[in-house]
Amino acid sequence: MSEYETVIGLEVHAELKTKSKCFCSCVNEFGGEPNTHCCPVCVGLPGALPVINKRAVELTIKAGLCMGCDINDIAVFERKNYFYPDLAKAYQISQLVRPICLHGGVTLDSGKFIRLNRIHLEEDAGKLVHKNLAVGTLVDYNRGGVPLIEMVSEADMSSAAEAVEFMTKLRHNLIYANIAECKMQEGGMRADVNVSVRKKGETKLGTKVEMKNINSIKAVERSILYESARQIELLENGGTVKQETRRWDDLKGENYPMRSKENSQDYRYFPDPDILSIKIPRESVEKIRKEIPLLPAERKKKYIEEYNLSNYDAGVLLSEKAYADYFEQCVQLYNKPKGIANWIMSSVLTIIKDEEEKVIRISPKNLTAIIEMLDKKQISQQDSRTLFAKCWEEDIDAKATAEKMGMLSSLSSGDIEKVVDEVLAENPNACEDFKKTPERVLPFFIGQCMKKTKGKADSELVKKLIYEKLK
Ligand SMILES: [Zn+2]
Incomplete structure (x- = not known):
């Protein structure tokens, strides 16, 4: 099996966020x-x-700029003819010869560059709704005519994992730049997957099979693994791969032949006589370029280089735009990115990771207030957790609550050090014992310090001081 390699190309569709x-x-x-x-x-x-729709053209240009494409100065719309009930007029308005964007691509974490051939704008088709035998199939044209971009890659990917990363990166760019919502469960992003296999070292491409309209990244991954294994098995048994379109059934985890693959000639493309070709002035492109915010790849670089986060932490924060935006709002309020990232990773995301709607129910103001009070030793570790839980449950003011609940310590770290010194001086025997079995004596010392401070001392700080002083 291992002497084969898989060659994958993706055509990723995303519905644009237009009115x-x-x-x-x-x-x-x-x-x-x-x-x-x-x-x-x-x-x-x-x-x-x-x-x-002018906005649809602008968003397509924006998508192209996000993926490093060249923007054509003239773009043409064509009719792609096919006869199927999801398209009432028997053709789809699309682009073939002069799409809005050409070339470009995406760099994977490994450094491998996956080229795009083009990004073009077209209209989405309606949706077929398959009912029972008595009713038959119905069609809903609400989705018909929704602006759709198609991002066509070259056959540059050689594993399901690369395809997953490529598609995820496209998706993130579109979401971060506010071009598309890419809600997979609503069909807002779908992919046609082209898979072929060949013997390692072979330069000629094998016969490809296409699986259309796969609507989750997970399903894209599974379909590639399945299809490449199917083709290898076929070849190993002396068979040949037929060029065809197969339907991926994600529930069964299998695919079935649908029809023999059509070529672009079969669609009889010709320029749409109802739509003039559009001129795209350079100034408009540059204006759109200025609208593009920092994209995930650039944000990641910033998190790692400026904020000192690990590659892993930066990746987790950027995995959802909502997390990354929340993190940055917090950093705006309190410039301690590393501490904030730790709190988000260990507290916030731990709570919401199993929730369906991942809503962060503590405001950036409250989270940063808690972290700041803790950093300044105004509240103890224990109290910071209590406060966090309270603020998560209801939108109260963290600072005012800490005050009201008597959590705010008027003790400076110097005061606490004084108390620790007193306790150590009063208990010379315990100090001796500590040197032998520190973990057994530590609770006694902490208890004494708490008694003297009426529970206001931060136990973590007390512990640290005792270890320093008795080392
Ligand atoms: Zn309409």
């Missing part, structure tokens, strides 16, 4: 009663004329 559809003014919104977000244009009634 209206791509060629009409119908609302671009997920769900809704079937066929209520429709008009003569998006269901393709005769005589209806499409008008391009």
Whole structure:
């Protein structure tokens, strides 16, 4: 098995975050009663004329700039003809010869660069709803005409893991730059996966099989593992791989032949006579470039180099935009990124990791107030945890609550040191014992210090001082 290598190319589709559809003014919104977000244009009634949504073009350019693409100065829309009920007009408005974006790509953590061939803009199709035998199949055109970008990679990936990382990075860029929401469960991002295998060292590509419309990154991974194993087994048994489209069934973890693969000629592309080609001035491109915020890769660099976070911690914080934004809001309020990251990783994310809706229920103001009070030794470790739990449950003011509950210590670290010195001086025997079995005597010392300070001393600090002094 190991003398084969897998070659993978992805065509990743993402629905753009626009208010209206791509060629009409119908609302671009997920769900809704079937066929209520429709008009003569998006269901393709005769005589209806499409008008391009400027925002959709701008967002496509933005996506291209995020992935390092060249932006064409003239882009053309074509009709891609196919006869299937999810497209009422029997063609999809898409782009073939002059897409908006060309080239570009994404660098994986290993340093490997996965090239993009292009990013083009097209309209989404409607959705077929398969009912029972009596009702048959229904079609909902609410999604028809929603602006969709297709990001076409070169066949540069050689493992399912690389495909997962590539798709995740595309997704993160789109979310961070506010181009698309990429809600996988709503079909907001889907991928067509092309897989072939060949003997290691072979330069010619093997026959490829395409699996269309896979709507989770996990499913992309599983489908690649399955398909490459299927092809290798076929070749090993003296068979040949047929060029075809296969349907991936994620529940069964298998795929089935759907139809023999079509070529672009089969779609009879031709320029859409209803839509003029669009001119993209350089100034507009540069203006859009300025709108792009720091992308995850750049943010990661900043977290590691400026904030001293580990590669792992930076990766976890950036895995969801909400976490990264929360972290940065905290750093704005209290410039101790490392301490804040530790709290987010150990407390915040531990609580929400098993929750479906991952809502952070403590405000940046409260979290940083707790960390700051702790750093300044105004509250003890124990109290910081109590306070955190209270602020998580309800939106109270952390500082005021600490005061009200008598947690705020008026003791400076110097005061605490004085108390520790007293306790040690009063208990010479215990000091001797400590040198032999420190862990047995420590609780006694801490207890004495707490008694003297009426429980206001930070036990962690007391412990540290005792070890320092009796070393
Ligand atoms: Zn419409």
